[in-house]
Amino acid sequence: MRVKSGLGYNPGVWYTRVYPRSPLFHLVRSSPSSFNCFFFLFFIYCLRGGRPLPKILPINLVLQPPHPPPLLPPTPAAPSPILPAVRRPPQSASRLNHLNGSAVDIKKAELKKYIKEKMKDREALLPSAIKNKEKRSAVHAKLKHQKKLEKKKKAKVREAEEKKALELGEEPPARPIPRTIENTRELDETVCKPDDEELFAGNDADEFSCILKEERTPKVLITTSRFHSSRGPAFIQELISVIPNAHYHKRGTYDLKKIVEYANNKDFTSIIVVHTNRREPDALLVIGLPSGPTAHFKLSRLVLRKDIKNHGNPTNHQPELVFNNFTTRLGHRVGRLIQSLFPQDPNFRGRRVVTFHNQRDFIFFRHHRYIFETKESKEPESQGKGKKEAAKTQEKVITRLQECGPRFTLKLISLQHGTFDTKGGEYEWTHKPEMDTSRRRFFL
Structure with missing residues (x-):
């Protein structure tokens, strides 16, 4: 173009x-x-x-290439001022050796100081930061021993102060209360109080009052899920030995609602369904009859009787019941539901005790036998100067425990009104992940 x-x-x-x-x-x-x-x-x-x-x-x-700028001649640099040379007086050989020796001494002192600091840092190093297994275990054992010695020193000082205060007739100093998650829990309005009249009135009218007042004898039906494992029956057999008047029925292909109707016709007061997953019991469903409620628990950390070291065999006596830390309204209701599984007239001759301990919304189950024994202890008694001390015997009553098993932990997942109903049932309480925003918030 x-x-x-x-x-x-x-x-x-x-x-x-x-x-x-x-x-x-x-x-x-x-x-x-x-x-x-x-x-x-x-x-x-x-x-x-x-x-x-x-x-x-x-x-x-x-298209002509650009012309480079013309080169200017370099400007001469300004002459630097010439300073007169300073002559130092000559030093003798002994003086030079003395100065060199002092410099060496300073370097040695700095090196020793550096080594000491490194050793302190190594002593203060945490065991988890040491890669060598033998050194790590040695440092851990040393730290543990130091903590034990410090604890003993503090205990001796505290005992001496208490003894001195008692001799002077004064009150001993109060022991410091450790700060734990339990005593720093968030405030809850539903915590039960001993003077709560509304709570006592509700206990007289709830679903468990007839059993807890001994107007009706508890009768428990225990069954499994449709697909149970080989460890499930062993756990059920131990539950039958723990809960008096408990009966096992095979599930078969029956629906759970039909099992509830059958249990109502046979005058059962409760149903326990043991759910298994991957050949391991993982959940318990406790249904109160005839009108509920239904509690769903997650089952974990199951240890059978045969796996407990030095275990004992339980007797047929009715056990004593211990319930700890069920402080809220929800915890009180769950505790009464579990309490309704057992008869309310324990036989103290059997020395059996069943414990449900609630801690941070985890319910720990333990089954023990106990015995009282008298133990003699000898204490020296002074009889003045120059005389031998005579031994004085004192008898102390001690208690010994023997675990009978099983051992497991329960975690409440939901509490439903009435008997089991997945479609039209109303829930009193359900656990949701949004509730676990604080470590100091508990619901039982």
Whole structure:
């Protein structure tokens, strides 16, 4: 494409605006043929969308390489002032040796100080930061021993202060209370109080009052889920030995609602369903009859009787019941539901005790036998100076425990009104992940 001469431009000369540092400039400069110039102008024409070209310059003028700036002669540097040389007085050989020795002593002192600091840092190093197993165990044992010695020293000082206060007839200093998650729990409005008349009135009218008042004897039906494992029956057998008047019925293909109807017709007071998953019992469903409620517990940390070291065998006596830390309204209701599984007239001759201990909403189950024994202890009695001390015997009553098993932990998942109903049942309480936002919030 040629530019017409009528436009005021010189015909036969290609015009455009080219920058010397652009790749197109190098393309045209390397081979300034007519084809390359045509392709170059057509490319710019297409980029501008067919609009007229701006103010342009002839290529032969623009393609000239830029002239470098003229080199100026270097300016001479200012002469630096010449300072007069300072001569030091000559030193003797003994003086030089003395100075070198003091420098060596300073370096040795600094090195010793550095080594001591490193040793202190190594002693203060945590065992978890040591990779060598033998060194890590040695450091851990050393720290444990130091803590034990410090604890004993503090205990001796505290005993001496208490003894001195008793001799002077003063009150001994109060022992410090350790800060734990339990005594720093969040305030809960539903915590039961000993003077709560509404709570006692509700206990007289709830679903468990007839059993807890010994108006009705508890009778428990124990069954399994449809697909139970080999460890499930062993756990059920031990539950039958723990809960008096408990009966096992095979589940088969029966629906749970039909089992509830059957238990109501046979005058059962409760149903326990042991759910298994991957050949391991993992949940308990406790249904109160005839009108509920239904509690769903997660079962964990199951240890059977045969796996407990030095275990004992339980007798057929009715056990004593111990319930700890069921302080809220919900915990009180769950505790009464579990309490309704057992008869309320324990036989103290059997010395059996069943414990349900609630701690941080985990219910720990333990089954023990206990015995009282008298133990004689000899204490020296002073009879004055120069005489031997005579031994004085004292008898102390101690209690010994023997675990009978099983051992497991329960975690409440839901509490439902009435008997088991997955479709139309109303829930009193359900556990949700949004509730676990604080470690100091408990619901039981």
